[in-house]
Amino acid sequence: MTGHEHLSSLDASFLLLENDTQQMHVGSLLVMEGPAPDYEDFCAHIASRLDGVPRYRQRVERLPLDVARPMWVDDPHFSLSYHLRHTAIPKPGGEVQLRNLTARIMSQRLDLDRPLWEVWLAEGLADGRWAVISKVHHAMIDGVSGNDILEVLLDREPDSRPVTPADWSPTPGPSRRDLVAEGAGWLARLPRDAGRLASAAWSAPGDILRGGAVRIAGLAQVGRQAASPTSVLNGPLGPHRRWAWARGDLDEVKAVKSAAGCTVNDVVLAAIAGGFRRYLIERGESVEDDIVRSMVPVSVRKPHQNGRLGNQVSAMFADLPVGVADPLERLGVVAAQMAHLKGSGMAVGVESMLSAADFVPPTLMSLGARVATTVGQRVINTVTTNIPGPQYPLYFLGRQMLEMFPYIPIGQAVRISIGIISYDGHLAIAATGDYDAVPDLDLLCEFIEESLNELVTALPQ
Numbered sequence: 001m002t003g004h005e006h007l008s009s010l011d012a013s014f015l016l017l018e019n020d021t022q023q024m025h026v027g028s029l030l031v032m033e034g035p036a037p038d039y040e041d042f043c044a045h046i047a048s049r050l051d052g053v054p055r056y057r058q059r060v061e062r063l064p065l066d067v068a069r070p071m072w073v074d075d076p077h078f079s080l081s082y083h084l085r086h087t088a089i090p091k092p093g094g095e096v097q098l099r100n101l102t103a104r105i106m107s108q109r110l111d112l113d114r115p116l117w118e119v120w121l122a123e124g125l126a127d128g129r130w131a132v133i134s135k136v137h138h139a140m141i142d143g144v145s146g147n148d149i150l151e152v153l154l155d156r157e158p159d160s161r162p163v164t165p166a167d168w169s170p171t172p173g174p175s176r177r178d179l180v181a182e183g184a185g186w187l188a189r190l191p192r193d194a195g196r197l198a199s200a201a202w203s204a205p206g207d208i209l210r211g212g213a214v215r216i217a218g219l220a221q222v223g224r225q226a227a228s229p230t231s232v233l234n235g236p237l238g239p240h241r242r243w244a245w246a247r248g249d250l251d252e253v254k255a256v257k258s259a260a261g262c263t264v265n266d267v268v269l270a271a272i273a274g275g276f277r278r279y280l281i282e283r284g285e286s287v288e289d290d291i292v293r294s295m296v297p298v299s300v301r302k303p304h305q306n307g308r309l310g311n312q313v314s315a316m317f318a319d320l321p322v323g324v325a326d327p328l329e330r331l332g333v334v335a336a337q338m339a340h341l342k343g344s345g346m347a348v349g350v351e352s353m354l355s356a357a358d359f360v361p362p363t364l365m366s367l368g369a370r371v372a373t374t375v376g377q378r379v380i381n382t383v384t385t386n387i388p389g390p391q392y393p394l395y396f397l398g399r400q401m402l403e404m405f406p407y408i409p410i411g412q413a414v415r416i417s418i419g420i421i422s423y424d425g426h427l428a429i430a431a432t433g434d435y436d437a438v439p440d441l442d443l444l445c446e447f448i449e450e451s452l453n454e455l456v457t458a459l460p461q
Contacts, residue, residue, distance in 0.1 A: 004061070004449040005072050007070050008069070009279050012139065014139040020109070021238060022410075022411040025106070025109075025138060026138050027133065029098070029133055029405045030396075030401050031405075032130050032399045033401075034125075034127070034130060037121075037397045043080065046119060046166065048165045049361070050080075050377075051166050057075060060072065064179055075114065075115055077171065082114065083117055084118075084120075085120040087122050088122060089122060089125065099245070101134055102407070103241045103242055104240075105118075105135065106241050106243065106407055106409075112137075117134070136149070149294075153396070154396050154401065155395045156394060157395065157402065160395070174328075184290070189210065205369035232285070234413050235413060235437060236413070237413070237415065238435055240436070241410070242433045242438055243430065244442040244445040245429060245430040246431075246446070250264075250391075250426060253267050256456055259459040260331055261450055262338075264422075265386050266334050266335040267331065269334050270331040271451040272451075273320035273321055273330055274330060275444055275448030275451045277323075277451070278447040278450070279443060280322060288323055288324045292382060293320070294317070294381065294418075295316075295317055295380045295382075296383075297313050298316055318334075318340045319369045380414060382418060384419075384420065385406075385417075387416070387422075389423040390424065391454055403428065404423045404426075406418075407419065407430065410433070416444070417432045418431050419432075428447075431448075
């Protein structure tokens with residue numbers, strides 16, 4: 001059987017972690033200049049671009065008894081109308097109503113028996129604007145490949161020529177006999193492939209040591225979990241989400257970066273640390289000599305993998321110094337730590353560990369996912385992911401995209417996640433929170449924005 005691609009172990013893990021209180025899709029909100037297009041034109045435009053994203057017509061096919069990782073197969077019942085939705089926000093059509101609508105949409109799970117995406121046309125925004133709300137399962141994309149999709153669905157010029165879609169018919173999927181044979185073949189190849197991985201690992205023993213260092217680093221200090229097993233940042237999750245955002249000016253952030261001799265990511269992480277500091281104090285929690293441990297995804301996508309969907313990511317574990325009061329001192333601590341983490345090879349070590357998971361039978365991965373979901377984790381308190389976006393305007397049916405905000409899911413007892421994206425000189429920092437545990441999520445974003453402004457005004461430009 002050929003022509004059907006298996007999910008990687010990382011992609012498959014996002015499916016295994018999905019449950020009623022842990023929706024594993026990512027998403028975005030695109031705010032567009034008005035007027036809104038007709039829904040029929042909206043649908044026709046997206047239909048004309050699907051040839052550039054073949055995965056949007058595919059669903060996940062699991063193998064009998066999960067003896068091998070699932071495969072992507074064409075959906076014989078694909079219906080574009082199922083994936084395209086139309087809605088409107090109530091008056092006055094401001095940001096509060098828009099955030100609430102998006103949070104409700106993101107709280108609903110995707111149907112795992114269909115292609116794993118939805119796109120909503122949302123009308124009713126103030127000043128005649130409208131929005132595109134997109135959700136895609138994390139098994140399909142990471143941040144970089146999500147931007148690749150954005151470039152397919154939108155245009156760089158307002159007057160781009162219409163695209164004529166090709167005729168499409170689904171490639172026949174595998175029969176049950178094919179699936180059984182594929183599973184048996186995967187098991188038969190497992191010792192050989194695992195041997196190749198072991199040989200490659202021993203040829204680069206540094207990766208093995210870095211992988212061990214990752215485990216030690218993850219356990220040596222567990223942030224706020226050590227003092228408070230359940231807090232606003234960690235604990236049981238409900239099925240519903242809140243969502244809020246902060247804004248920044250990318251040129252101002254770059255000026256801070258240049259003046260401090262660090263990176264844009266350092267500046268943003270320091271602002272987030274400052275926001276968490278004030279947020280925790282506002283809630284009456286002590287932050288003296290405290291840290292908030294964050295998982296920071298790192299792209300390991302190679303140039304030849306651009307345009308390919310799926311996840312090509314590793315991770316580092318960063319300690320956000322919420323115990324440091326001075327904003328410039330906090331930036332210095334963050335910058336020094338991130339430089340050390342990059343030099344330590346931690347991301348390479350995590351990548352090696354993830355690669356090894358490709359040789360774990362899916363039945364064991366499924367069991368591990370269920371155990372992890374039940375027991376939770378005590379290593380990280382939040383997730384902060386920085387997604388580089390296009391630094392030029394994009395258009396949808398001739399209407400310019402004005403702003404873009406990312407949606408990052410929460411899970412594994414982490415009650416708040418942070419997504420950062422830049423677009424055409426704008427910086428957006430969006431937080432996802434558990435609905436019941438974090439009713440004041442908008443305050444966190446307000447404090448992050450204030451913390452960023454403190455850094456902008458503290459350094460000579």
